[in-house]
Amino acid sequence: MSETRTEISSLGEFGLIDHLTRNFEIQNASTILSVGDDAAVIDHFGKQTVITTDLLIEGIHFDLMYTPLKHLGYKSVIVNLSDVYAMNAIPTHITMSIGISNRFSVEALDEFYEGVYAACSKYNVDLVGGDTSASQKGFIISVTGVGEVAPDKFVKRSTAKKGDLVCVSGDLGGAFLGLTLLEREKKIYLENPQIQPDLENEDYIVGRLLKPEARKDIIEFFEKNDIVPTAMMDVSDGISSEILHICKQSNLGCRLYEEKLPIAELTRQAAFKFGLDPTVCALNGGEDYELIFTLKQEDYDKITLNEEIAVIGYMSELEEGCKLLTKGGNTFDITAQGWNAFRG
Amino acid sequence: MSETRTEISSLGEFGLIDHLTRNFEIQNASTILSVGDDAAVIDHFGKQTVITTDLLIEGIHFDLMYTPLKHLGYKSVIVNLSDVYAMNAIPTHITMSIGISNRFSVEALDEFYEGVYAACSKYNVDLVGGDTSASQKGFIISVTGVGEVAPDKFVKRSTAKKGDLVCVSGDLGGAFLGLTLLEREKKIYLENPQIQPDLENEDYIVGRLLKPEARKDIIEFFEKNDIVPTAMMDVSDGISSEILHICKQSNLGCRLYEEKLPIAELTRQAAFKFGLDPTVCALNGGEDYELIFTLKQEDYDKITLNEEIAVIGYMSELEEGCKLLTKGGNTFDITAQGWNAFRG
Structure with missing residues (x-):
């Protein structure tokens, strides 16, 4: 200053x-x-x-x-x-x-x-x-x-269809680990102001928290390739919370695959360092400001060349619920963590 | 509750x-x-x-x-x-x-x-x-x-012309006196919670503060009578402050007349009760949410029938400054009171 x-x-x-x-x-x-x-x-x-x-x-x-x-x-x-x-x-x-x-x-x-x-x-x-x-x-x-x-070209949360692909841009969980790191360093500093913060090799996760970008490139890519997602929202509370909004408002269920969740190598390393499960960070960590959207299956070919887009699952019948299939072959209900600022 | x-x-x-x-x-x-x-x-x-x-x-x-x-x-x-x-x-x-x-x-x-x-x-x-x-x-x-x-029918602050009439809707100073009254009652209550607030006959000024209205009727009147003000703003900080904005942004001076300022009888009585000058309350008291606007002189006939509009002066050359002519025949510079929330 x-x-x-x-x-x-x-x-x-x-x-x-x-x-x-x-x-x-x-x-x-x-x-x-x-x-x-x-x-x-x-x-x-x-x-x-x-x-x-x-x-x-x-x-x-x-x-x-x-x-x-x-x-x-x-x-x-x-x-x-x-x-x-x-x-x-x-x-x-x-x-x-x-x-x-x-x-x-x-x-x-x-x-x-x-x-x-x-x-x-x-x-x-x-x-x-x-x-x-x-x-x-x-x-x-x-x-x-x-x-x-353009008139009526906006994309809501409530218009996903059964069988649509669930996609997400970029990678997930980094901002949450950046927050975890900075909160830890703050605590150490408050206990002993002599200790210098240890942020070496943590630029990626700290940057994800402190200097996020908005996914203008994805919207431009849609325009250029004549893609209109069937539903979309941004990832501010974590994709567990966001996909539940899309499911609820579209009156559908979904099936996501743990192995498909995009997690950066540096995020994964940071998670292990803190003893956290990278998948949980990716699902429930907020503030990634990526886009989660659903696409008609016939649009799949159009997105395969974009390395910034991952297909992580598909929309299913309401009765099938909102499920995550783990790498180990187990199936879990997706639940929203998130907003609890009024508690405690 | x-x-x-x-x-x-x-x-x-x-x-x-x-x-x-x-x-x-x-x-x-x-x-x-x-x-x-x-x-x-x-x-x-x-x-x-x-x-x-x-x-x-x-x-x-x-x-x-x-x-x-x-x-x-x-x-x-x-x-x-x-x-x-x-x-x-x-x-x-x-x-x-x-x-x-x-x-x-x-x-x-x-x-x-x-x-x-x-x-x-x-x-x-x-x-x-x-x-x-x-x-x-x-x-x-x-x-x-x-x-x-409608395209380009909006009215700015910067487009008043020399000779235009300065007009104001409704009446001024009431909200400030409502605030003065409630602050006094709060002080009395805090000193002695047994004393009941004395708000008799003060509905008008209290209402002006706590339940203001926006002047939709004036904008509808303009539309119906084919009037477009040359400049306009709403009265949130007091008309002294507002007319100075219009003068500065239009690069002009103005001359206002004390006797023309619209002040409700109940506002006047409240001012006297508090030992305040009603004119000062009308000029510098904020939160009236009336409209102050300038009109071409040839539009004068169109507004005379609207009792909610008062002509309070006219726009003059920049060099003539921003002046108030008092009932006693004296001329004062108009100065902005107002925003000082960061002081003290």
Whole structure:
């Protein structure tokens, strides 16, 4: 962090917004009016508008002890764009609101916005509005993503069909192991601040947690190869939880194969190091921001050449339930782990 | 509040969202896909899309000691719709995210959503998404409003012209006096919980604070009478602050007349009771959620019959500055009070 400290109060609300948004240049013709008025104006020229929103709260969704502010800004945008891609849509705009206590300086916010800016720039998205507020405690981030899709080309969760292939992009479980590692290092540091963190060879899993990407490439691949998934969502809570949503909303069951789950070698090694089962990490670890989708079987040939897509199973009758077939030949019910922030 | 207490954890995140959104029926043909997927889908059928967002934080923007949760839900929607109307657009959709600590029960959230539902229903707006999260402390509300406007019929802040009339809807200063009253009663209560609050005859100012409305009627009046304001914004920080935005962004000055400021008789009486100047309350008190707008002089005849619109001055050359002419014949510079949440 820079050594200069400029108090937020020295700029005032409007000065702060001007300062934070000064580097944003409009990239999309659809942006008719941007930051600086009561609202922004967007024209998707006949396409349909997709909208999604996320609320990220310090201490619940992120820990500033091991999350650099620039990465946090980047990731805040990415998690939101990931939801837009999961509709088979192209993100075009975001609004970003933040609530901050006065422990943050203008320089700290600049770092956060550098990350926001980098993500917007990489994904060709315009920041068109937001709100800047004081908070009594902690850093609060609210992002709303807007995208566009050709009329009725969006992909829901509820439209998978029996026999469809279940596919997933990239690899799974890395972000969860990155979190496990950083939580361990935090605990060690808090017990003895003299001990330096041991993150050697852990770039991959730490990067999966702190600097995820959204799967723009997969949506572009679908477009280019004339593929429309029958159902799709992004992997934020873990694929166990996500496939159960698709099954429930599509009124179907599924059968997944443990041996087909894509797990990176570095993720596998990290799991063994922590005494964890890589399969469990892949199924229940969240925040991978991959896409899980179902495809008609006749589309199989179209995806075989894409190494970023793995077929992990198929959709079955509702009565067959949601099952995982293990490498050892056993069959287990898939159950959702996940959201329990209100417990305990 | 109901006597039953259901813990939020008993429903889980998705159960909670299902529960809270169970009564929302889609009202707009533009709502192609609503709650329950990664994102919502909207089709404005050739119109342009307007988008605005607000972040409301307990202890900064509202005090639950004197704000009923149902009113808070209602107001959270209204303040956002007000921004959409201020673009001369019609709101069609909102997303609503909340962060809540486990001191809130499901019944408390139901009350909040009753207010959200009432506002959506009254203004014909569909709730199409959101996020429900734990918070470590306090209640956090993030609302994004979406609206539609015929191509290029939106009204900015920057397009007022010299000689245009400055107009305001409704009356000013009431919400600020409502806040002053409730803060006084809170202080008295905290000092001596035996003393009952004295809110007799104060319904008007308390209502202005706790249950504001957005000026849908004014936008509909414009449409019916073929009026397009030259510039417009909503009154959230006080008209001093707002007119300075219009002047700065339009590169003009203005001249307002104290005697023309619309102040309700009940607001005036409350001001005197607190030893405050009603004019200062009208200029600097925020949260009135009225519309301030500029009109071509030739449109004057069209608005004279609308008792909800007051002409309070006119736009002048930049060099003439932003001035208030008092009843006593003196001229003062208009200065922005307002946002100083980061100070002190």
